[in-house]
Amino acid sequence: MSPAQVPASEQVEIDLGDRSYPILIGAALLDAPGTWAGVPASTQAVIVSNTTVAPLYAARLRAAIAARHRSVDLVVLPDGEAHKDWQTLNLIFDSLLAKACDRKTVLYALGGGVVGDMTGFAAASYMRGVPFVQVPTTLLAQVDSSVGGKTAINHPLGKNMIGAFYQPRLVVCDLTTLATLPPRELSAGLAEVIKYGPIADMEFLGWIEQNIAGLLARDTALLAHAVKRSCEIKAQVVGHDERESGLRAILNFGHTFGHAIEAGLGYGEWLHGEAVGCGMVMALQLSQRLGLVDEAFAQRVTALIARAGLPVVGPRLGAARYLELMQVDKKAEGGEIKFVLIDRPGHATVRGAPDGLVREVIEHCTQGA
Amino acid sequence: MSPAQVPASEQVEIDLGDRSYPILIGAALLDAPGTWAGVPASTQAVIVSNTTVAPLYAARLRAAIAARHRSVDLVVLPDGEAHKDWQTLNLIFDSLLAKACDRKTVLYALGGGVVGDMTGFAAASYMRGVPFVQVPTTLLAQVDSSVGGKTAINHPLGKNMIGAFYQPRLVVCDLTTLATLPPRELSAGLAEVIKYGPIADMEFLGWIEQNIAGLLARDTALLAHAVKRSCEIKAQVVGHDERESGLRAILNFGHTFGHAIEAGLGYGEWLHGEAVGCGMVMALQLSQRLGLVDEAFAQRVTALIARAGLPVVGPRLGAARYLELMQVDKKAEGGEIKFVLIDRPGHATVRGAPDGLVREVIEHCTQGA
Known part of the structure; x- marks a missing residue:
């Protein structure tokens, strides 16, 4: 054919x-x-x-x-x-x-x-x-x-x-x-694929864990499923909220920290997907410290992000700089920074968090960098 | 009060x-x-x-x-x-x-x-x-x-x-x-008010003719009616065609020639409304030469445009330059220039016209300038 x-x-x-x-x-x-x-x-x-x-x-x-x-x-x-x-x-x-x-x-x-x-x-x-x-x-x-x-x-x-x-x-x-596609960009794409697991579909998360090696090897059938399922989940969310007034914000899981990384290093230093991958790790840490998910879950998703070839430790910009950069982010309304957090496996929520806790997360997730 | x-x-x-x-x-x-x-x-x-x-x-x-x-x-x-x-x-x-x-x-x-x-x-x-x-x-x-x-x-x-x-x-x-508002800008605004007569409402055209002196003297009650009626007519047209796929184009009466005048002289030389006023005169001439309206109608509206303090003779850019400038106008689709023309008093249509006729109109309407 x-x-x-x-x-x-x-x-x-x-x-x-x-x-x-x-x-x-x-x-x-x-x-x-x-x-x-x-x-x-x-x-x-x-x-x-x-x-x-x-x-x-x-x-x-x-x-x-x-x-x-x-x-x-x-x-x-x-x-x-x-x-x-x-x-x-x-x-x-x-x-x-x-x-x-x-x-x-x-x-x-x-x-x-x-x-x-x-x-x-x-x-x-x-x-x-x-x-x-x-x-x-x-x-x-x-x-x-x-x-x-x-x-x-x-x-x-x-x-x-x-x-x-x-x-x-x-x-x-x-x-x-x-x-x-260069390998680094393939991994960056996988960050957005992985994202759909913790926010919406734990079965899909399990499927990605099982098939991460095949995805990295660019198996066409596996890629087709990964793209299709990602688009389906996104379409479901966007269909309810085309202009991002509420629900759609959960798609920004990892993006609040991620945008700060991109802006802080200068756009182009890290790929967007790399920043989102690391941003998800930070958002998971924040979710865990707020008592929304347990350590095992945060570790499980972090391990998958690492297996996908993505960075899990952020650049050391300093907590003050992170906070400043997140303040101007679109999700900061009326001055308060809104984070997309996981409140149970397969489900996300949008909320603020105490500055002190956010600083702890930044310190924890940028050590050793 | x-x-x-x-x-x-x-x-x-x-x-x-x-x-x-x-x-x-x-x-x-x-x-x-x-x-x-x-x-x-x-x-x-x-x-x-x-x-x-x-x-x-x-x-x-x-x-x-x-x-x-x-x-x-x-x-x-x-x-x-x-x-x-x-x-x-x-x-x-x-x-x-x-x-x-x-x-x-x-x-x-x-x-x-x-x-x-x-x-x-x-x-x-x-x-x-x-x-x-x-x-x-x-x-x-x-x-x-x-x-x-x-x-x-x-x-x-x-x-x-x-x-x-x-x-x-x-x-x-x-x-x-x-x-x-400077008097020149008041006249420019009246160009868009007058526009609604020939394209949509001959009764309104008669009302403007009767009240043009009071409008130029800024009588608040007359202005209120002029603004209200203009907005109503425009709303009626736009309500049927929010994204300008068809009907809405009639609101651009005078604008195809007008944009060419503005672009040809350099933006800011003539006010937009002045260019539209003169552009309406040219579009009326074209309508008349195509046999869509008679000379008396074209003269009547042209006289009102002049009484409103607007130019009725275009700048001598040359017919070739006018045509070139109208070609890039948004109403030129697939290369053909679309004109908004009056096909009977109080009604407009959008159509092409032979280049030779358009050149005649330009020559006629830019003489003596």
Whole structure:
């Protein structure tokens, strides 16, 4: 069977009324013409990618979608979280306007989370909204940005501070593209997969523990299940709370500490998923110190995070700096820092915590670093 | 009766499901505490204004809303369409982040259309969306940006190219603030008022013809009716088409030629309303030359535009330049320029037109300039 004939092995429907869309998950989806049947036909299309991913996949994507658009242009952004800023976003707008792209122009985000977030925000903002398609080529982007419609750029004073909730028309997770992913990024993606266990599904946590070696070896069938289950859980949460007023915040498990790590070290030093992995360890410690879960549970999840190749000890920024950085985080409302904590295995809650306890956790989790 | 006791003389409800909001229209609304009763209470609020309007009204607004927010900050932007860009928008983000504003922070847009558009886009984008209130202090902003949720900034290659559809929680049109409006800006606002006649309501057109002198003399009761009726018509159109897929485009009567005038001269040379006024004259000429309306009708509306103190002869940019500038306009889809034309008095349509005819109109309407 040629790659063009391989069907999508998994599919998740994201049900958001008139903003509903499917996520296709499988091997060799990029080249299969059927993959793109649901994309609105338009005169113009623009593929947005980066200097790492474009040479690998842009020509193949362009060929696959050529039947749906009269012209397909390519915008190549510099690679990395450090470029997730207005200047780089503007490269997309410059290109769209230079080509006189109209409001039916379809944008394709081909790359990891940074490309997806920036392309999504560009699509949300260009002429106040044009259609876009996510083609995530990292595990993290496949499990994290496929669902939820969060798009954003960073500001010097905070991560993801400027953005929009904006849904794609289609998400295509081609697992074959993960073959070129550096091992560190595979682990970073697994952090967001593991996350869904403690917050929502202990059976899934057990499945990941059993299959972590196969996942690290990039077994396609295992990856397909991991991506599908992650998207399903996220979709369930987001379906109840599209604009993040309450429940959806549990998806930020590990992110409050994680964002502080990223901001404190300077974006790009640690990968987002690495910071989230370590952030989960800190959030587990805080949950344990508040008496919400026992030590065995915190140890069990921490051990899995370590087996996935993720850091479990944070950088020594000092407790005061951590607190300062978390204060400006989006989850700090009215000045109080809100943490996503595990209050029983498979269930998360959002609440504040005494500063003293948070300082203890930071001291404990950054020792030996 | 003290100003604080003056009730809103008019009110228009904008019905958009869970994004519905009221427009209050009346004299001395700014200082009346009851005006602000519907605004979400929050710890932080930020008034965004400009160097012209802030000295006149910011202190009064701050005093009026002080009961609803623990802290009220003020961001003063440079005045004018020339500053409706990313750099100026970023002054708002810088301030919000420097003050660690959370996602419940309420933004108040105090000023004309530029302040409203930028504050609205900042509110749409800051942390992916915070509540905002429009306090338009120009006639144009009161009739044009009160309804529709259009927010945007300009790009060097096009006007309003980057933005969002984002609804305010409340719009307060205090007619008393129009006392400080320069005469040129009053006329510019009347352009958008007049617009609603030919596209939707010939009775309203007759009313404006009868009352144009009183409107120019800033009679509060006449202004209240003009603002209310304009908002009602716009609300009716927008209610059917929130995201501008079809019908809503008729609101852009005069805007295709108008945007070309603004872009061709450089933003800020002509006021937006002046360009729209002259753009309506050109669109009427095109409608007439296509045989959609007769000469008497085109002359009648052109005469009213002139009586309102608006230019009816366009700048001589050359037909080629006009066409080039209109090509990149948002209404050009798949390369064809779409014009909003009057196909019978009180009714508009959106369609293309032969280039030769468009050139004739441009030649005709820019002679003698």
